[in-house]
Every structure is written in C-alpha cells, then in structure tokens.
Amino acid sequence: MDNEIDILNSFFSDNNQIDLQRPYRVMDVANYIVNRFSEQGxxxxxxxxxxMLYYLQAYFLVNDNERLFTGEIQKWGYGPVEPIVYSYFKDNGASPIMHSVQYAINNNGKLEMINPEGRNLQRNDQLQIDRIIDRLYDRFHVNPFRLVEITHEEPMWLRDRDRIENGVHNIEYNNQEIIEYFNNGERWPWQ
Structure with missing residues (x-):
C-alpha cells in the first residue's frame, strides 16, 4: 500500500518530489534527521x-495519538533501538553519519531500492521534529550516552532489564507503555 502511494505521488509530482504521509517509513524519518544535521555541519x-527516533515516536504517540513512523523500537543493551535504522547505519560505528542512505523495501516479494532524495515529510511534522531533535542535539550531542542512561532509568526498559542483559532479543516497546510514561509531559529529556 505504501509503495502504491509512493508510485502515484511520484507520477503526479514535479521534479521527482514525493510528499509523504504519516506514519512515515522509519528510514524516511532517519534520513531526514541525518540530512538535516549533516547540512548544518x-x-x-x-x-x-x-x-532521537525513540523520543520522536514517543512525542507523536502522546501528542498526536499517532505513530510518526512505522517500524518497531526494541529494548537493547544501549536502550531503545529501531533495528532497521541501526542496520543501515551500523557501519559508521561511533563516527558521525555524513549522508542519508538508500534503503530496500519488500514490494510484493521483490526488493525495491528507495532513493531518499526528494522524499518529503509534511512541513508541520518537519517543524515539530526539528524542534525536538534540536533540543536533544543541543543537550546531548557532547555526551549521547547520557540518553542511554536516561532510557535505562525508564520503567519500560527496567521491566525487561534482566532479559536484555541475559541476551534476549526482539523485546519491543509497547506504544501504550510509552504513552502512559510520557503522558504527563514532565519526563521529556530535553526539558
């Protein structure tokens, strides 16, 4: 379904620009964030x-009652991780990510490569995303491991701590537990 919409949008759009709709593919949001910070130097x-993706998803779940992106956020040893995004950028290790990447989708049993160029998030979503990621960057870019520590203090991660530390994989965050934790608006790390 997403792919059919993308094809129609690209057919009717100018200059191969595609205006995407929420919930976005997680790689579209990740590429948007990577490009934004890379372009700023x-x-x-x-x-x-x-x-950033974890807190963005939480913010949109709480404030708009809707996911920002598709995909799943899992509980890993370093806190919340979206496995698809991790896999596309893991070769960077701890080095900065310099540019967005093409990514593959399953299109009726065939892998199709998606070029990130010209894939546009809705403008109002961009403004909300920018506000949150700028605050997170300003506060944590020097020590992003502080965000790991913060997520390890959250009850959603703590509930599964023993399982995570014993090597259990694929433990997903539940949207409802995220909403319940952040619903009072006082627990955002950028405040």
Whole structure:
C-alpha cells in the first residue's frame, strides 16, 4: 500500500518530489534527521539518531495519538533501538553519519531500492521534529550516552532489564507503555 502511494505521488509530482504521509517509513524519518544535521555541519552518530527516533515516536504517540513512523523500537543493551535504522547505519560505528542512505523495501516479494532524495515529510511534522531533535542535539550531542542512561532509568526498559542483559532479543516497546510514561509531559529529556 505504501509503495502504491509512493508510485502515484511520484507520477503526479514535479521534479521527482514525493510528499509523504504519516506514519512515515522509519528510514524516511532517519534520513531526514541525518540530512538535516549533516547540512548544518553537525553530523550525528547512530547512537544519537536512534535515541532521537525513540523520543520522536514517543512525542507523536502522546501528542498526536499517532505513530510518526512505522517500524518497531526494541529494548537493547544501549536502550531503545529501531533495528532497521541501526542496520543501515551500523557501519559508521561511533563516527558521525555524513549522508542519508538508500534503503530496500519488500514490494510484493521483490526488493525495491528507495532513493531518499526528494522524499518529503509534511512541513508541520518537519517543524515539530526539528524542534525536538534540536533540543536533544543541543543537550546531548557532547555526551549521547547520557540518553542511554536516561532510557535505562525508564520503567519500560527496567521491566525487561534482566532479559536484555541475559541476551534476549526482539523485546519491543509497547506504544501504550510509552504513552502512559510520557503522558504527563514532565519526563521529556530535553526539558
């Protein structure tokens, strides 16, 4: 379904620009964030990107009652991780990510490569995203591991701490537990 919409949008759009709709593919949001900081001359690491995605998803779940992106956020040893994004940027290690990447989708059993150029998030979503990621960057870019520590203090991660530390994989965050934790608006790390 997403792919059909993308094809129609690209057919009717000018200059191969595609205006995407929420919930976005997680890689579209990740590429948007990577490009934004890279263009500003402040490329970010995979660790910071993954935590930004987690807090963005939480923010949109709480404030708009809707996911910002598709995909799943899992509980890993370093806190919340979206596995698809991690896999595309893991080769950077702790080095800054310099540019967005093409990514693959399953299109009726065939892999299709998606070029990130010209894939536009809605303008009002960009403004909300920018506000949150700028605050996270300003506060944590020097020490992104502080975000790991913060997520480790949250009850959602703590509930599964023993399982995570014993090597259990694929433990997903539940949207409802995220909403319940952040619903009072006082627990955002950028405040």
């Amino acid at each position: 402040h490329p970010i690491t995979n660790l910071l990107l993954l935590k």
